[in-house]
Amino acid sequence: MEKVSRKTIERLIIYRKILNQLKYSEISNIYSPKLGDLAGSTAAQVRRDLMTIGYNGTPSKGYDVGDLENSIGEYLDNPQGQSVAIIGVGNLGSSLLDFCYWRYPNLSKIIAFDIDSSKVGTEINNCMVYHIDDMKKILPNENIEVAVIAVPEKEAQRTCDLLINHGIKGILNYTPVRLLVPDNIFVEELDMMIALERVSYFARVKKI
Amino acid sequence: MEKVSRKTIERLIIYRKILNQLKYSEISNIYSPKLGDLAGSTAAQVRRDLMTIGYNGTPSKGYDVGDLENSIGEYLDNPQGQSVAIIGVGNLGSSLLDFCYWRYPNLSKIIAFDIDSSKVGTEINNCMVYHIDDMKKILPNENIEVAVIAVPEKEAQRTCDLLINHGIKGILNYTPVRLLVPDNIFVEELDMMIALERVSYFARVKKI
Numbered sequence: 167m168e169k170v171s172r173k174t175i176e177r178l179i180i181y182r183k184i185l186n187q188l189k190y191s192e193i194s195n196i197y198s199p200k201l202g203d204l205a206g207s208t209a210a211q212v213r214r215d216l217m218t219i220g221y222n223g224t225p226s227k228g229y230d231v232g233d234l235e236n237s238i239g240e241y242l243d244n245p246q247g248q249s250v251a252i253i254g255v256g257n258l259g260s261s262l263l264d265f266c267y268w269r270y271p272n273l274s275k276i277i278a279f280d281i282d283s284s285k286v287g288t289e290i291n292n293c294m295v296y297h298i299d300d301m302k303k304i305l306p307n308e309n310i311e312v313a314v315i316a317v318p319e320k321e322a323q324r325t326c327d328l329l330i331n332h333g334i335k336g337i338l339n340y341t342p343v344r345l346l347v348p349d350n351i352f353v354e355e356l357d358m359m360i361a362l363e364r365v366s367y368f369a370r371v372k373k374i
Numbered sequence: 375m376e377k378v379s380r381k382t383i384e385r386l387i388i389y390r391k392i393l394n395q396l397k398y399s400e401i402s403n404i405y406s407p408k409l410g411d412l413a414g415s416t417a418a419q420v421r422r423d424l425m426t427i428g429y430n431g432t433p434s435k436g437y438d439v440g441d442l443e444n445s446i447g448e449y450l451d452n453p454q455g456q457s458v459a460i461i462g463v464g465n466l467g468s469s470l471l472d473f474c475y476w477r478y479p480n481l482s483k484i485i486a487f488d489i490d491s492s493k494v495g496t497e498i499n500n501c502m503v504y505h506i507d508d509m510k511k512i513l514p515n516e517n518i519e520v521a522v523i524a525v526p527e528k529e530a531q532r533t534c535d536l537l538i539n540h541g542i543k544g545i546l547n548y549t550p551v552r553l554l555v556p557d558n559i560f561v562e563e564l565d566m567m568i569a570l571e572r573v574s575y576f577a578r579v580k581k582i
Contacts, residue, residue, distance in 0.1 A: 172576075179571045183550070204552065248574045257469035262566060264465065265550075270567050272574075312574050336577020338569055342391070342473075344412065352576040354569055358470060359478050361546055361562055363387045366456045366480075366520050368380075368560040369544020 174215050178238050180205050181212070182271070185235040197228035239271060247274025249310045251334070253298065253325055254317035255280045255290050258340055262314060263291035277304060298328075305332040312336045319343055382423050386446050388413050389420070390479070393443040405436035447479060455482025457518045459542070461506065461533055462525035463488045463498050466548055470522060471499035485512060506536075513540040522546045523553075 184204045188196060198216075199209040216222070216234070219241045223229040250266065252259050255278045266276050278295045280286060286297045296304060304310075313334045317325050322343035329337065336352045339345055342360075347353055392412045396404060406424075407417040424430070424442070427449045431437040458474065460467050463486045474484050486503045488494060494505045504512060512518075521542045525533050530551040537545065544560045547553055550568075555561055 175575055176572060179568055179575070183565075183568065184552070242571065242575055244574065244578055250570065250574075257465045257472065261465035261469065265566055266570070270570060312570070312577055314570070335580060336573040338573045344392070350580055352573060352580050354573050354576075356564065356566070356569055357391075358473055358564070360387055360391060361564055362458065362474070362478060362520070362522070363450065364384060365544040365546045365560060365562050366452065366458075367383055367387070367450055368562075369520055370452055372543060372558055372560050 170218055174218055175242070177205060177207060177211070177215050178219070178242060181215070182235055182238040182242070185231050185238070186271070188231050189235060194231050195228045196231055196234075198223065201229065243272040246309075248272045248312065249275040249277070249308055251301070251305060251310050251313040251329075252276060252278045252293075253280075253301075253313055253315050253329070254321075255282075255285055255295055256316065259314070259316040260290055262316065263293045275308065275310075277308065277310065298325075301328060302332050305329075305334065310334070312338075314338045314340065315345075316340045378426055382426055383450070385413060385415060385419070385423050386427065386450060389423070390443055390446040390450070393439050393446070394479070396439050397443060402439050403436045404439055404442075406431065409437070451480040454517075456480045456520065457483040457485070457516055459509070459513060459518050459521040459537075460484060460486045460501075461488075461509075461521055461523050461537070462529075463490075463493055463503055464524065467522070467524035468498055470524065471501045483516065483518075485516065485518065506533075509536060510540050513537075513542065519543040520546075522548065524548045527551055 181201060184201065198212040202209045202212045205212070219237065221234060221237050250273065252262055255263065259278065263276060263278060266273060276293050278290060278293045279298045279301055280295050281298050285295045288295055311334055313329050315322060315325055315337060319341050322341040323345060326337060326345045326347065330347065330351055337345065339353055339355050342357050344355065345353055389409060392409065406420040410417045410420040413420070427445065429442060429445050458481065460470055463471065467486065471484060471486060474481060484501050486498060486501045487506045487509055488503050489506050493503045496503055519542055521537050523530060523533055523545060527549050530549040531553060534545060534553045534555065538555065538559055545553065547561055547563050550565050552563065553561055
């Protein structure tokens with residue numbers, strides 16, 4: 167696969183999201199300055215990013231919203247559809263299930279895992295919950311390579327190790343633990359408290 | 375306030391978190407290469423960042439974990455303590471309340487708001503829930519300038535506008551809506567689906 171910078175990929179994901187929202191507002195065309203503005207970027211950056219994936223607008227009409235959304239999707243998305251495992255369905259995991267079903271553009275399947283016997287075997291937000299011990303069978307069978315960790319902190323690293331043993335390649339980590347993983351595993355940390363600390367600090371210094 | 379780069383502040387927040395975890399593991403000293411390693415950075419970067427806040431280790435013993443944690447705290451934290459409002463206590467907001475109470479280093483108060491009459495007037499995860507209509511009185515009275523938005527998507531911008539009217543300066547946005555705010559307001563977006571798209575993409579290309 168050709169090398170596209172991480173930053174470009176991150177911006178493409180945001181462009182697609184904006185285009186999706188525009189589509190629902192029945193806006194069919196957009197010019198690069200406006201798209202740049204909505205994405206917190208510039209017109210020149212938008213044009214560079216889209217040229218990277220071989221997409222060009224027309225000077226007279228700008229970009230076609232639906233067509234550009236599809237083209238970015240073809241570039242970013244797994245052609246087989248994306249399956250995701252969510253480990254831990256407490257409050258946070260449940261809210262993720264809720265979001266996923268109507269938000270994630272290329273989702274083909276979500277499977278949830280927990281150890282709580284009152285949850286295992288039930289459906290939460292339309293998603294079947296399996297016991298964590300079943301991961302070793304289900305993850306490879308379903309060809310799931312992406313997982314979200316939303317377990318209690320003290321279980322985080324052990325859960326992570328298990329997931330990697332069972333073939334997971336990408337992890338979204340909602341626990342405050344910094345996970346130790348091999349180089350070939352991609353981890354994204356979403357630490358709520360670190361985010362809140364950033365907001366608190368920058369909100370305060372903006373005033374000074 | 376002196377100008378310290380955003381990146382430095384973000385790293386200081388991470389160093390503090392690591393130091394806090396080390397303290398609980400009863401580790402009392404750490405050298406810059408190790409701290410850099412745990413933070414996904416380098417020894418030289420750690421030393422530069424800490425010099426920015428006037429902190430120096432000793433070549434023989436490295437940094438004192440507790441003392442450095444406190445010094446970073448003095449630099450980052452609001453000396454009056456940090457009060458936070460959480461707007462929307464569905465699954466996501468509830469899980470945030472749960473995290474906040476035992477995680478946020480400088481938290482002095484959390485107040486939750488919702489419109490659901492079955493929640494208003496009750497305590498969720500030790501936090502009193504008020505009606506959103508009471509924000510205009512409570513936020514200024516309690517001097518709250520930081521808020522988390524965890525409401526349904528279609529309420530996001532209206533909630534944001536209300537918060538700013540009532541004196542909020544920093545917002546952590548958990549909805550997928552990109553909020554429009556004046557320049558003097560700091561917003562951090564935590565879009566779960568964008569994070570999951572990033573993980574899906576980078577996990578896939580890592581294999582190629």
